[in-house]
Each structure stands twice: as structure tokens, then as C-alpha cells.
Amino acid sequence: MTTVVYEQEYEVYTYGESLCSQMVRIACVEKGIEWKSKPIMLSEVAVESNNLTPQYLAINPKARVPSLVHNGTPILESYEIIKYLDRQNPNSGPRLYPEDQNLRSRIDAWVLGASLRDDGEFGTTLGMAIPMVSSPAIRYCLKRQPFWHVMRKFSKHPLPSRGIGFRVLRIMPVPRGITDKSVAAIAQALVNIENELSGGDDYILGSFTQVDVMMMAHFHRLEDVALGEVLVDGTLPNISAYWARLQARPSYESAVLAYHEPHWREALQAVFSDSQSPEMGKLKAAINRAM
Numbered sequence: 678m679t680t681v682v683y684e685q686e687y688e689v690y691t692y693g694e695s696l697c698s699q700m701v702r703i704a705c706v707e708k709g710i711e712w713k714s715k716p717i718m719l720s721e722v723a724v725e726s727n728n729l730t731p732q733y734l735a736i737n738p739k740a741r742v743p744s745l746v747h748n749g750t751p752i753l754e755s756y757e758i759i760k761y762l763d764r765q766n767p768n769s770g771p772r773l774y775p776e777d778q779n780l781r782s783r784i785d786a787w788v789l790g791a792s793l794r795d796d797g798e799f800g801t802t803l804g805m806a807i808p809m810v811s812s813p814a815i816r817y818c819l820k821r822q823p824f825w826h827v828m829r830k831f832s833k834h835p836l837p838s839r840g841i842g843f844r845v846l847r848i849m850p851v852p853r854g855i856t857d858k859s860v861a862a863i864a865q866a867l868v869n870i871e872n873e874l875s876g877g878d879d880y881i882l883g884s885f886t887q888v889d890v891m892m893m894a895h896f897h898r899l900e901d902v903a904l905g906e907v908l909v910d911g912t913l914p915n916i917s918a919y920w921a922r923l924q925a926r927p928s929y930e931s932a933v934l935a936y937h938e939p940h941w942r943e944a945l946q947a948v949f950s951d952s953q954s955p956e957m958g959k960l961k962a963a964i965n966r967a968m
Contacts, residue, residue, distance in 0.1 A: 680749040681736050687712035687762075690736060690744040692719050693936035696807065697755035697793065698743040699894040702932035705761040707890065708770040717742050720830055722940050724817045729830060740835050741828075753772065753913075756792050759887050773887040780882065787881065787888040790866065794835075803866035805893055806860060809859035810849045810902050810926055814944040819847040823968050848902035860956050863899075864963030867913060871968075874915035879922055893923045897933055903954035912964060 689705065691698035705712045717733060718847040719742065720726040727733055728740045735869045737744040738752050739879030745761065752761050763773040774784060799805050808815075819827055827847045838840040861928065870892070880889045880891050899905050923929060954960075964966050 678753055679735070681746055681751060683746050683749045685711070687711040688715050688746040688962050689713070690715040690717050690724070690733070690742055690935075692717050692742045693938035694722075694941040695719070696894050697741075697898065699936070700755045700891050701762075703886070703890045703893055703928045704762050706932045707773065707926075708762055708766045710762060710766060710769070715746075720834075721815055723936075724762060724822050724826060726842035729834065731897045731924050734835065736919050737863045738835055740839075740848070744764065756788050756887070756891075756914075757918040759890060763887070767775070769873055771885045772880065773885075773890060775781065775884075775886070782820055782877070784887055788891065791888070791891040800855045800862055802862055804891075806862040806866075807898055808925075809851055809856055810863065810904065810954070812846060812856075812900060814902065814941065815843075816846050816850060817948050818940060819843060846934075852870055854876060856956065857959065860959045861963045863904075864960055865967045866918060867907065868964060868967040871913045871915045874919055880949040881918070883924075892919075893926070893929060894933065896920050896923065897929075903949040903952060903962055904957060906953065906957065907960055907964060912961070 687710055688703070689698075689701055691702060691714060694718070702714075705839045717728050718726040720729050720740075728737075734740060736746065737753055739753070741753075743755055743758065745758045747761070747765070752758050760774045774781065775805060790802040792805065793808060799803040800809055824847065828844055831840040834843070869883060878940065880886065881892065882888055896905070896908055899908060909917050911917065
């Protein structure tokens with residue numbers, strides 16, 4: 678097992694605006710864990726980045742964030758990190774991945790749909806759709822970087838498909854068909870959450886779990902990419918109340934809002950200009966069809 682140099686028991690290598698990084702930071706705060714933040718700038722966001730350096734690749738060979746290092750041992754993939762943190766700290770904070778096997782099975786099903794996974798197909802689930810509606814901001818970040826710099830560095834990405842994806846995105850936007858499929862997947866996921874909350878519980882599976890950690894980050898991203906109106910306009914009243922509860926948790930301020938990063942904020946401002954996303958009409962129509 679790989680061991681890396683560490684300074685503190687828990688260290689999280691994270692980019693401020695990364696969805697998966699947000700999820701792990703939320704989990705750390707919810708569990709009351711003392712952890713050291715190790716900032717990583719992503720190569721798709723800025724020229725001066727460090728996720729493709731040999732030093733970081735020794736920790737995470739896929740060059741992605743987040744990475745948890747626990748007493749020198751790296752744990753990768755945000756959904757696995759959250760489960761790991763909960764198992765290591767069962768008596769601190771809410772049980773994000775409880776012992777009850779039936780509840781774990783339900784959590785696993787929701788996590789599968791909310792995760793960005795290597796074996797997933799873009800646009801098919803919430804976790805595989807959110808990056809597609811985020812792509813205009815990512816493309817803006819890529820286009821700010823010199824063309825040949827982008828082509829060169831991503832030709833060496835340890836995940837060839839990811840390297841190709843960023844190079845293509847530098848040249849052209851995500852195809853319309855994938856975006857439309859992503860909007861439909863987000864709509865269906867929101868309606869599923871609305872229905873799950875119809876029994877009156879505060880959180881999706883009753884108590885606050887890993888599922889809610891992930892939704893806090895996803896809903897924040899929907900606001901970032903100017904699709905957040907559907908969370909508060911009354912069409913999905915259970916979600917509106919749920920989103921307010923998530924935002925009221927201290928972890929939202931300290932693990933999400935406190936980590937806003939200038940490159941990403943500039944991209945959001947340039948792309949969306951404080952207006953609605955051009956996908957808003959399609960998202961609302963898809964929600965109405967799914968209800």
C-alpha cells in the first residue's frame with residue numbers, strides 16, 4: 678500500500694470549487710474531524726496548476742481531487758472517502774453511512790446516481806449530468822489558456838479519455854444531444870428527490886446521511902451554473918424546504934462557500950453574467966414532464 682509523507686492525521690487534497698472536493702469537506706465538517714486542507718489547482722482551470730505534477734500523481738494516479746491521506750495512506754474517490762471517514766469516526770457527528778444494512782443499500786443506490794464515475798455515461802444520472810451543464814464554465818477556463826499549452830499538457834493526462842475530453846472541450850462545446858440528455862437526467866433526479874421527501878422527512882432518507890452531503894454540493898453547483906431557480910420557485914416545494922435546511926447547516930458555509938476560488942468565479946460571471954442559464958427553459962419543461 679502506498680504511503681506518503683504527511684503532517685497531520687487527516688489531510689485532504691482539494692480544489693475549492695470541485696464538486697467532489699466539496700462533498701468530502703462537508704463530510705469532514707459534519708463529522709467534526711480535524712483536518713488539514715492541501716489546496717490543489719486543477720489543470721483545466723488554470724495554467725499554473727499542480728494536479729498533473731509527479732508529486733500529486735504519487736498520491737492520486739488519476740490526477741483528480743479530492744484525495745484523503747489518513748496517517749500517510751491515500752484514500753481516493755469522494756464517495757469512498759465519505760464512507761471511510763464515517764467508519765473511522767462512528768461516534769462523532771451524524772452517521773453518514775450507518776450500520777443498518779437496509780439503509781446502506783438505499784444510500785448506495787442514491788450514491789450511485791449522484792457520483793461522477795469512471796464507468797458512468799455522461800448525461801445519464803445526476804452525477805454524470807451536472808458536469809455537462811458545468812462545461813461552459815470549464816470551457817471558458819480552458820480557452821483562457823494558450824491553445825498549445827492545453828493540447829500538450831492534456832496529451833499526458835494519466836486518464837486518456839479525460840485528456841481527450843478537455844482537449845476537445847477547448848475546441849468546441851459539449852454536443853447538444855449530450856446537454857439535452859443531461860438536462861433531462863437532472864430533471865428526473867430532482868423529481869425523484871421531491872417524491873422521496875413527500876413523506877415529511879427533513880432529509881432524503883430520514884436522517885442526514887452521505888446522500889445529503891452529495892446533494893448539498895450538487896444543488897450549490899446548480900445555483901453556480903444559473904439553474905438554481907428550480908430549487909426555490911415553488912415547483913418542487915419539498916426540495917425548496919430541503920435546500921433551505923441544507924444551506925442552514927454550518928458545513929455549507931465552512932466547507933462550500935468559504936472555498937470559493939477566483940478563477941472559477943470569474944468563469945461563472947463571464948459565462949452566465951448573473952442571468953439564467955440558457956438551459957433553464959428546457960430544465961423546467963423536463964421537470965413538468967417527469968412529475
